Amino acid sequence: MASGYKIIVMVKQVPDTGSKAGLNPDGTIDRARAKRMLNPFDKFALQAALHTKKMYGGSVTAISMGPPPAVEILLEALEHGVDRGFLLSDRRLAASDTLATAYALYKTIQYVGDFDIIFCGLQTTDGDTAQVGPQLAERLNLPQVTYCEDFSVQNGEVHARRIIEGGHQTVIAKPPLLVTIANSYHPLEYKSFRGAWRVQQLQRKQEELAQYIKTVTLDDVGADPERCGLKGSPTIVAKTEKVGELGGSCSIHEGKAVDELVKEVITGCNVKEFLAAGKK
């Protein structure tokens, strides 16, 4: 492919796991109070996208769906070397489950245009379902390679190494395809000084920034609002409960055979006491 690959990377903004995000009275995460960050799993997808561009040429487009502050992670992606970003943001998306999310993102990908490879993270640190990547592939009628931890392109074909139970599997697929990247892939490289400086300059000129990062609505991408948000979501979260902070005391067990140690750790752990300590 002379002009290189048209690459899309899917990135999501999630509550910072280090910040103490509380719950709303209805059990949903209080996202307004939580600090925000790029989903850690998506850093590996971003690295895979940028590496593919570096090795084989082409361009990288980052796509995200979320409330307006999610533009922050598209700026971060731009600093790392992504060429452009699209944020799908619309109040009618609130309370979307994975079915509605994958539908809305699928319409956004179609709106963005042609592509050869779509990279997704394996899962997110908030929803944590690992369903969105495979659902996107289904909707786009694409072959999908999941749990990919390494890949190369040879004679126009992607050779991908997947993690499977007890080992690895190498699969060969022709683009267009969708790949979900495992967190054993190479870590995201540091952003370059040039990239960070460029984004800083762009932020001073909003009209120029708009050429690189576009915010779109359901109407722009031609998505049916009935299939988004609460209306388009058959999943109901019945209840969410806080079980207390993790952490506490730790003990070191050593000097015995592994199965003896496992038995000792399991029998020594009082789950009720642990949960009660977390609630205090």
Ligand SMILES: Cc1cc2nc3c(=O)[nH]c(=O)nc-3n(C[C@H](O)[C@H](O)[C@H](O)COP(=O)(O)OP(=O)(O)OC[C@H]3O[C@@H](n4cnc5c(N)ncnc54)[C@H](O)[C@@H]3O)c2cc1C
């Ligand atoms: C009933 C219900 C109500 C919900 N209400 C809300 C709500 O009001 N607000 C809310 O924010 N969430 C809500 N969620 C969670 C939301 O549905 C999921 O976060 C979302 O569908 C993505 O699923 P996931 O986080 O499990 O992603 P996974 O499937 O674990 O993600 C895999 C990969 O898909 C890609 N991806 C996933 N989501 C996005 C995205 N948004 N943009 C770009 N790429 C993405 C990333 O590459 C990611 O690594 C709700 C869930 C349910 C079940």
